[in-house]
Amino acid sequence: MAEFLDQDIKFLPGVGPKRAELLFKELQIRTFSDLIYYFPYKYIDRTKIYRIAEIHAQMPYIQIQGKITSFEIAGTGPKERLTAQFADASGVIELVWFKGVKWQKDNLKTNCEYIVFGKPSVFGGRVSVVHPDIELADDQLLKPTGLFQGYYITSGNMKQTYVNSKTINKLQLILGNLVKGKIPETLPAYLVSRLKLMPLEKALITIHQPENPNDLKNATFRLKFEELFFIQLKILSVKSNREKKFKGFRFEKVGFNFNTFYSQYLPFPLTGAQMKVIKEIRRDVNREIQMNRLLQGDVGSGKTLVALMCMLIAIDNGFQCAMMAPTEILAQQHFRSINRMLNGMEVSISLLTGSTKKSERVKIAEGLENSSIQILIGTHALIEDNVIFSNLGFVVIDEQHRFGVAQRAKLWQKNESIPPHVLVMTATPIPRTLAMTVYGDLDVSVIDELPPGRKPIQTMHYFENRRAQVYNFLRQQIEKGTQVYIVYPLISESEAIDLKNLEEGYRHITEAFPDVKVSMVHGKMKPAIKDAAMQAFKNGETQIMVATTVIEVGVDVPNASVMVIESAERFGLSQLHQLRGRVGRVAEQSYCILMSSYKIGPESRLRLDTMVRTNDGFEIAEVDMKLRGPGDLEGTAQSGIGFDLKIANLGKDGEILQLARNVATDILNNDATLQSDENGVLRKNLQKIKSTEFDWSSIS
Ligand code: ADP
Ligand code: MG
Numbered sequence: 001m002a003e004f005l006d007q008d009i010k011f012l013p014g015v016g017p018k019r020a021e022l023l024f025k026e027l028q029i030r031t032f033s034d035l036i037y038y039f040p041y042k043y044i045d046r047t048k049i050y051r052i053a054e055i056h057a058q059m060p061y062i063q064i065q066g067k068i069t070s071f072e073i074a075g076t077g078p079k080e081r082l083t084a085q086f087a088d089a090s091g092v093i094e095l096v097w098f099k100g101v102k103w104q105k106d107n108l109k110t111n112c113e114y115i116v117f118g119k120p121s122v123f124g125g126r127v128s129v130v131h132p133d134i135e136l137a138d139d140q141l142l143k144p145t146g147l148f149q150g151y152y153i154t155s156g157n158m159k160q161t162y163v164n165s166k167t168i169n170k171l172q173l174i175l176g177n178l179v180k181g182k183i184p185e186t187l188p189a190y191l192v193s194r195l196k197l198m199p200l201e202k203a204l205i206t207i208h209q210p211e212n213p214n215d216l217k218n219a220t221f222r223l224k225f226e227e228l229f230f231i232q233l234k235i236l237s238v239k240s241n242r243e244k245k246f247k248g249f250r251f252e253k254v255g256f257n258f259n260t261f262y263s264q265y266l267p268f269p270l271t272g273a274q275m276k277v278i279k280e281i282r283r284d285v286n287r288e289i290q291m292n293r294l295l296q297g298d299v300g301s302g303k304t305l306v307a308l309m310c311m312l313i314a315i316d317n318g319f320q321c322a323m324m325a326p327t328e329i330l331a332q333q334h335f336r337s338i339n340r341m342l343n344g345m346e347v348s349i350s351l352l353t354g355s356t357k358k359s360e361r362v363k364i365a366e367g368l369e370n371s372s373i374q375i376l377i378g379t380h381a382l383i384e385d386n387v388i389f390s391n392l393g394f395v396v397i398d399e400q401h402r403f404g405v406a407q408r409a410k411l412w413q414k415n416e417s418i419p420p421h422v423l424v425m426t427a428t429p430i431p432r433t434l435a436m437t438v439y440g441d442l443d444v445s446v447i448d449e450l451p452p453g454r455k456p457i458q459t460m461h462y463f464e465n466r467r468a469q470v471y472n473f474l475r476q477q478i479e480k481g482t483q484v485y486i487v488y489p490l491i492s493e494s495e496a497i498d499l500k501n502l503e504e505g506y507r508h509i510t511e512a513f514p515d516v517k518v519s520m521v522h523g524k525m526k527p528a529i530k531d532a533a534m535q536a537f538k539n540g541e542t543q544i545m546v547a548t549t550v551i552e553v554g555v556d557v558p559n560a561s562v563m564v565i566e567s568a569e570r571f572g573l574s575q576l577h578q579l580r581g582r583v584g585r586v587a588e589q590s591y592c593i594l595m596s597s598y599k600i601g602p603e604s605r606l607r608l609d610t611m612v613r614t615n616d617g618f619e620i621a622e623v624d625m626k627l628r629g630p631g632d633l634e635g636t637a638q639s640g641i642g643f644d645l646k647i648a649n650l651g652k653d654g655e656i657l658q659l660a661r662n663v664a665t666d667i668l669n670n671d672a673t674l675q676s677d678e679n680g681v682l683r684k685n686l687q688k689i690k691s692t693e694f695d696w697s698s699i700s
Contacts, residue, residue: 004032004179004182004183005031005032005033005036005179005182005183006031006032006033007031007032008020008030008031009023009024009029009030009031009032009034009035012032012035012171012174012175012178013174014170014171014174015171019163022157022158022161022163023035023163025157026154026155026157026158027153027154027155027158032175032178032179035171035172035175036172036175036176036179036204036208037204037646038152038168038646039150039207039208039223039646039647040150040151040152040207040208041151041152041153042150042151043148043149043150043151043210043216044061044117044148044149044151045148046063046117046148046149047148048063049063049064049065049115050062050063050064051064051088051089051090051091052064052066052086052087052088052090052091052092052093053090053091054090055093055120055127056120056127057120057121057122057127059120060119061117061118061119062117062118062119062120062129063115063116063117064086064088064093064115064116065088065113065114065115065116065137066086066087066088066089066113066114066116067086067087067088067110067111067112067113067114068084068085068086068087068095068108068109068110068112068114069085069086069087069092069110070084070085070110071083071084071085071105071108071110072084073101073105080098080101081096081097081098081101082096082097082101082104082105083095083096083097083128084096084108086114086116093120093127093128093129094123094126094127094128094129095116095118095128095129095130095132095134096123096128096129096130096131097130097131098130098131099131108134112136112137113136113137113138114134114135114136114137115134115135115136115137116129116132116133116134117132117133117134117135118130118131118132118133133166148210148212148213148216149169150165150169150172150207150208150209150210151165152165152168152169153165154167154168169208172208172209173208173209176204176205176208176209179201179204179205180201180205181201182201183200183201183204184200185199185200185201185681186200186226186681186685187200187226187229187681187682188678188679188681188682189678190678191663195225195659195663197221197222197225198215198218198219198221198222199222200222200226202219203218203219203222203223204219204223206218206219207219207220207223207647220647221656223646223647224647224648224653224656225656225659225660227645227646227647227648228648228653228656228657228660228661229660229663229664230685230686230689231437231440231660231689232436232440232657232660232661232663232664232665233664233667233668233682233686234686234689235437235440235441236440236441236661236664236665236668237668237672237673237674237686238441239292239440239441240668240672242290242292242441243289243290246289246290246418246419247288247289247290247418248285248287248288248289248290248291248418248419248421249285249288249290249317249319249393249418249420249421250285250286250287250288251282251285251286251313251314251316251317251319251393251421252286252317253316253317254282254313254316255313255316255317256316257312257315257316257345257347258309258312258313258316260345261308261309261312261341261342261345262309265341265342265343265344265345267341268451270302270305271301271302271447271449271450271451271452272449273297273301273446273447273448273449274302274305274306274447274449276445277295277306277445277446277447278306278309278310280293280445281293281306281310281423281445282310282313284421284443285310285313285314285394285421290418290419290420290421290422291421291422291423291443292421292422292424292441292442292443293421293422293423293424293442293443293444293445294424294425294426294435294439294442294443294444294445295307295423295424295425295426295445295446295447296425296426296429296430296435296444296445296446296447297425297429297446297447297448298429298447298450298581298616298617298618299427299428299577299578299580299581299582299617300450300451300454300581300584300585301447301449301450301451302447302450302451303398303425303447304334304337304338304398305341306447307323307396307398307423307425308338308341308342310394310396310423311323311375311394311396312347313394314393314394314421315347315374315375317393318391318393319391319392319393319394319420320368320371320373320374320375320376320389320390320391320392320393320394321374321375321376321392321393321394321395321396322375322376322377322378322382322389322392322394322395322396322411322414322420323338323375323376323377323378323395323396323397323398324378324379324380324382324383324395324396324397324398324411325377325378325379325398326379326380326398326399327379328353328354328355328379328527329530329534330398331351331353331377331378331379332351332353332531333556334377334398335349335351335377337556338375338377347374347375348367348372348373348374348375349373349374349375349376349377350364350367350373350375350376350377351376351377351378352364352376352377352378352379352381352382352387353378353379353381354379354381355527356378356381364376364387365386365387365388368387368388368389368390369388369390370390371390371391376389382411383410383411383414387414388414389414389415391415392414392415392420393415393420393421394420394421394423395411395412395414395420395421395422395423396423396425397411397422397423397424397425398425398427399424399425399426399427424439424442427578428574428577428578428617428621429617429618429620429621430621431618431621431622431624431625431650431651431654432622432654432658433625433650433651433653433654433657434625434650436657436658436661437650437657440661453587454584454585454586454587455584455587455588455589455590456584456615457580457583457584457590457591457592457615458589458590458591458592459580459591459592459593459594459611459612459615460591460592460593460594460612461568461593461594461596461608461609461611461612462593462594462595462596463595463596463597463598464595464597464598467595470564470593470595471512471513473591473593474513474544474562474564475513475516477561477562477591478513478516478543478544481559482559482560482561482562482588483537483540483542483543483544483545483557483559483560483561483562484543484544484545484560484562484563484564485544485545485547485560485562485563485564485579485582485583486505486509486544486545486546486547486564486566487547487548487549487563487564487565487566487579488501488502488505488546488547488548488566488567489548489549489566489567489570489571490548490549499522499524502520502522502546502547502548503520505546505566506518506520506546509544509546513544516543516544517541517542517543517544518542518543518544518545518546519533519534519536519537519542519544519545519546520533520545520546520547521533521534521545521546521547521548522547522548523548533545537557537560538557540559545557545560549575549579556585557582558585558586559586560582560583560585561583561584561586561588561589561590561591562583562590562591562592562593563579563580563582563583563590563591563592563593564592564593564595565579565580565592565593565594565595566595567595567596567597568594568595568596568608568611569596569597569600569601569604569607569608570604571607572607572624572628573607573610573611573620573621573623573624573627574620574621574624576594576607576611577611577617577620579592580592580611580615581617592611594608594611594612596608603627606623606627607623607627610623625650625651626651626652628651667679667682674686
């Protein structure tokens, strides 16, 4: 039976070889199944028929029923158009065509009853409908009344050959009639009845031709649940297989280094949340199962310290550690701050980045081999094949959504006997739904508490007309002894133009603040020069730092308490939040000032308002995801997880996702390999899910 849906789409009545080729080329629809899983992106309520007398130009869509009373072709050449007078008992409205004039005229008749659907507009002072959908009222195939009509995305190439949303609609109707009784259920019967799910076949037909809103809701729920459920089942079963297949190092003891650090070198008391997370990790690394844990915590919540203390446990158990950061600046900063915190202890730490000199690399290679290096900090230079550890036991990835599964996996392979424990730290909180999917194979720890004594950052949004006041404010703050960041966006694709913007900004600032010392950094500088500029700011030799987003990640200058973001409307929310996190690290009041032009769209407005309203990174992450939609989630592209959602939306379907995850967890807890008869259908369908890219068990 399953083969029915696997048939080539060219065999569907109304398709044929030519259209089949087009459908495949434009929409990757090759089989009946591909078509039926090609869902509408919206529905228009076509249950209502309006009277012409009630129509006005502000209505988004109208549907009317009546007859054409007369035609006229007016104008010539490109201005040629066909107008038809369309009447019902209440009045007359004009229908207008600018394209396909002759074809329309030959096909439309004056004595037939039509149903017209379209968007009213004002034309020559009168309400008219341009390029309406027009169908014979008794066209049974389209059944335009009593339906919520689905709209499908089609490409420009398709429209040129008159294959549009309506065509897809008709094909779905034909297919829907053919498939009855031929689509096997993919979920076990106990699940369908317990969750009161619409059967798959009914859902697949209903989603294209819903008869009422309630059916549509149930069909949508069933299909979203199914989609998310199989992803969860896949992720969780891969995870459980992995845990069975790979042993992990057992860090039995908390020893000299950890204890010495804790009792003598810890610069401040740990927060409750830091303590909680260290305990969670401590438990993980003592189980002989490889740890894969995601550590989430807002900017400034103190993730680095947690990572460091866990590395000390690894060292106490005789293992080496690696810590990988997304940028050179951040790697250097980790290197410095960890060196500083461990100053006085005998732990050996090295730094490896793209700009590490050859001679230094040779030394590092030696140190890794003879185990004299205990912590290696660096950029993705760490994952290169020629970096060979003698006994790597613990890996920290400070990830900022920049490393994918494949890169994470490469670090695993750095210990041939048993893979090291892995702690992934995200620099920005990620929405719950994303954590469950893109990072769904990881356990999650959350630091939900900031170190004490920090005042919430005050955020303000100003337009250009307030610039003078903003500068006065900056002057006051600098006189009080604090420091200021001024960040410029990358505006164009061209680095030269961006640099010019930044340099102009720098000149402007030095003119506006003649008696203040100003530093500048950007991505194109030589590392040594950039470093010197950073250092000067950090040491308090300069008071203003003009920069591009190179300072976005992790840079720590506690004395800086004002962040000005120029053209803030051009930044994404998570980036704004990251930037704001550079200040607010001391007890004094910190400020974030968002400067924008007057002309900002509704989405930019919402981003800026959200920043002004809240400091909570998790809340910001949720808004960000709702704004950007599922297609553009940071991390999904790089994650390497081979799923692409057809109907569920990670921005909106958090509850269904949570349900799907809970159900999948329950099922696997009772039947880890899905061997029972009633779960046979799950075992079979799970195998169909594309898994090549995120199947960790393929690494051996
Ligand atoms: P993030 O989580 O953003 O990586 P960091 O690890 O850079 O945060 O820590 C931010 C700042 O907070 C650093 O200056 C760090 O020294 C400080 N810090 C970390 N933990 C504590 C604590 N328990 N009490 C006070 N300050 C802390
Ligand atoms: Mg950090």
